Amino acid sequence: MAAAEALLNVRNLKKYFPIRGGIFQRKIGEVRAVDDISFSIRKGETMGLVGESGCGKSTAGRTILRLYEPTAGEIEFDGVNLTELSPEEMRKKRRDLQMVFQDPFASLNPRKTVGQIVEEPLIVHGIGTPKERKERVRELLQVVGLDTYHAERYPHQFSGGQRQRVGIARALAVHPRLIIADEPVSALDVSIQSQVINLMEDLQEQFGLTYLFIAHDLSVVRHISDRVGVMYLGRLVELADSDELYDEPLHPYTKALLSAVPIPEPDAKRERIILSGDLPSPTDPPAGCAFHTRCPEAMDICREVRPSFQDQGGGHFVACHLMTK
Amino acid sequence: MQKSSSEVAQKPTDPTNPKLDKEQRKGKSPFQLAYRRFVKNRMAVVGLILLTIIVLISVFAPLLTSHDPLESDMYNIEAPPSDEHILGTDDMGRDVYARLLYGGRISLLIGLLTMIFTVLIGAVLGAIAGYYGKWIDTLIMRFTDIMLTFPFLLFVLFLISVLEETSVTVLIVALALTSWPTTARIVRGVFLSLREQEFVLSARAIGGSDSRLIFRHMIPNALAPIIVNATLLMAVTISAESALSFLGFGVPQPTPTWGNMLTNAMNIRVLSDQPWLWIPPGVMIVLAVLAINFIGDGLRDAFDTKMSDNK
Numbered sequence A: 001m002a003a004a005e006a007l008l009n010v011r012n013l014k015k016y017f018p019i020r021g022g023i024f025q026r027k028i029g030e031v032r033a034v035d036d037i038s039f040s041i042r043k044g045e046t047m048g049l050v051g052e053s054g055c056g057k058s059t060a061g062r063t064i065l066r067l068y069e070p071t072a073g074e075i076e077f078d079g080v081n082l083t084e085l086s087p088e089e090m091r092k093k094r095r096d097l098q099m100v101f102q103d104p105f106a107s108l109n110p111r112k113t114v115g116q117i118v119e120e121p122l123i124v125h126g127i128g129t130p131k132e133r134k135e136r137v138r139e140l141l142q143v144v145g146l147d148t149y150h151a152e153r154y155p156h157q158f159s160g161g162q163r164q165r166v167g168i169a170r171a172l173a174v175h176p177r178l179i180i181a182d183e184p185v186s187a188l189d190v191s192i193q194s195q196v197i198n199l200m201e202d203l204q205e206q207f208g209l210t211y212l213f214i215a216h217d218l219s220v221v222r223h224i225s226d227r228v229g230v231m232y233l234g235r236l237v238e239l240a241d242s243d244e245l246y247d248e249p250l251h252p253y254t255k256a257l258l259s260a261v262p263i264p265e266p267d268a269k270r271e272r273i274i275l276s277g278d279l280p281s282p283t284d285p286p287a288g289c290a291f292h293t294r295c296p297e298a299m300d301i302c303r304e305v306r307p308s309f310q311d312q313g314g315g316h317f318v319a320c321h322l323m324t325k
Numbered sequence B: 001m002q003k004s005s006s007e008v009a010q011k012p013t014d015p016t017n018p019k020l021d022k023e024q025r026k027g028k029s030p031f032q033l034a035y036r037r038f039v040k041n042r043m044a045v046v047g048l049i050l051l052t053i054i055v056l057i058s059v060f061a062p063l064l065t066s067h068d069p070l071e072s073d074m075y076n077i078e079a080p081p082s083d084e085h086i087l088g089t090d091d092m093g094r095d096v097y098a099r100l101l102y103g104g105r106i107s108l109l110i111g112l113l114t115m116i117f118t119v120l121i122g123a124v125l126g127a128i129a130g131y132y133g134k135w136i137d138t139l140i141m142r143f144t145d146i147m148l149t150f151p152f153l154l155f156v157l158f159l160i161s162v163l164e165e166t167s168v169t170v171l172i173v174a175l176a177l178t179s180w181p182t183t184a185r186i187v188r189g190v191f192l193s194l195r196e197q198e199f200v201l202s203a204r205a206i207g208g209s210d211s212r213l214i215f216r217h218m219i220p221n222a223l224a225p226i227i228v229n230a231t232l233l234m235a236v237t238i239s240a241e242s243a244l245s246f247l248g249f250g251v252p253q254p255t256p257t258w259g260n261m262l263t264n265a266m267n268i269r270v271l272s273d274q275p276w277l278w279i280p281p282g283v284m285i286v287l288a289v290l291a292i293n294f295i296g297d298g299l300r301d302a303f304d305t306k307m308s309d310n311k
Helices: A057-064 A087-093 A114-124 A130-143 A148-152 A160-172 A190-207 A218-224 A242-247 A252-259 B002-008 B030-040 B042-059 B096-132 B134-149 B152-163 B168-195 B198-205 B210-246 B258-266 B268-273 B275-303
Strands: A006-021 A026-042 A046-050 A072-077 A097-100 A178-182 A210-215 A227-232 A235-241
Touching (some): A006 A057, A006 A210, A026 A057, A026 A210, A026 A235, A046 A057, A046 A218, A057 A178, A097 A160, A097 B198, A114 A160, A130 A160, A160 A190, A210 A218, A218 A242, A227 A252, A235 A242, A235 A252, B030 B042, B030 B275, B042 B096, B042 B275, B096 B134, B096 B168, B096 B210, B096 B258, B096 B275, B134 B168, B152 B210, B198 B210, B258 B268, B258 B275
Parallel strands (some): A046 A210, A097 A178, A178 A210
Antiparallel strands (some): A006 A026, A006 A072
16 A cells, blocks of 8 residues: 555645734734645545644645635645646546535535436536436435435435435545545434445445545544544644554654543553643644643743654654654 | 445335325425415415505506596596596596506506616625625625615605606616615625535535536525515515605606605695595505515515424
């Protein structure tokens, strides 16, 4: 797997949202939602992206698709730098990059039938005749485990899990190569979560898809991901193969995060790392390492110098001064 | 291809199941659901029936009276209701019943056309402001604010006195120019919230163009508040037309409208001795405005999905 070439290369991606105020709506500050992240995803793999609420993982996903214009950085998809494409070129490029959204109740247009929703990407990209498209919609609905007659129904007649299947069918319609799944299961019941995740895994195998899987549920991410990146306050703090990350986390934040995952064994003994303090505001992130305000092992250097994101061997990246002591 | 996914699929219902008839399989669109809620609303249905009757008697006025609304019957000036003139005649000997029916045409036409123009101007400006945001939004909305600060009646009186003569067209333009800002604000507000909805974002993610986003995704979802606003606007316009005509700034005589038929009531003698001249148009205005308001309220409730179905 390590030999496979990269499909997506993200370099120094930043997304700052301006805060405006005053009478003239001057810029009075900015939210550093995504603050200089770099990673790559190989063809056919699933990369997980985890972090607390508000750490910028969803923003990162949306910025990669240029649903938000990046403030700085490069997004190289299959050799093409997406940030340099004109809006029209980008619109056409979207055929290769699709997205599955978090909230299945909000991501489907309530005034369209499921058939129209799934068909829309095909229309937008001018694929097939109306008859062929209808046929493809039926096929897609079956692929995601819905019935063909569901095409005539409206989203409000479906359950959350079914709607998420519709969202997946829509993303699959144009044979994309990369699917960014933004917390696709966090709005669903646990029993439905596994169904949707299994479906996504099956589809990956069937169509050779590459996933960027954004979630805050660590066990879900471990299950589906080949590699996992951990974000904190807009920055990637650790990135490694998923087994390695879960077994041997290096960054203090990852350790704390993993210690919070419940173990389904009542007698299991383990150390629970409890972080003190609150998440700092991304409008005014701490100097140096963003995590130093809450880090149990913070040193002087952490307060001054931002640690670089370095490979500790075997593709295990960490941004922490403890590693470079 | 199906094999792997059918394992994880929920047990699919048999599409050939006879119990599942076509009606059940086919979904009900939000508009169909709204229609059902509307029909259950008694006041709204009464309003709709009333308005339909008013529209029908105005449209088919020639069939309901043999009198010309402009023709004077010199032998019967200011005649009280009789077999010949059901609602009497006015000071020029014109048949009040005929004028009432034909007057409805003008009053309703003004209401309808003004509503259409207002919604067109307001919806387009509001949609542009809400969708593009930033300086475009600021520009359009500040202009809207300025328009809103003009007192409506004063603005219309000013416009009409500048143009010196009034006609139905002038009146429609004047009314539309003064009433679009409210619509623009409503549409902009709806667009601002729609813009952040995930389904709009998802339409962009699949590669939809700006115009596709606006016309296929956002406008259909903004339609409900626009329709409600438009309906209520029509009621306001009809009463505004009456008010202007009553003041003598509306549609000029001899063209009958409900508003300028009321002008007679300015005369104290008419007011006390000849009620057939002003009661009928007054009643028609009240009924039309009331009916439209009931319909508007009914539509608002019907489109409001937060209301329970069985109310």
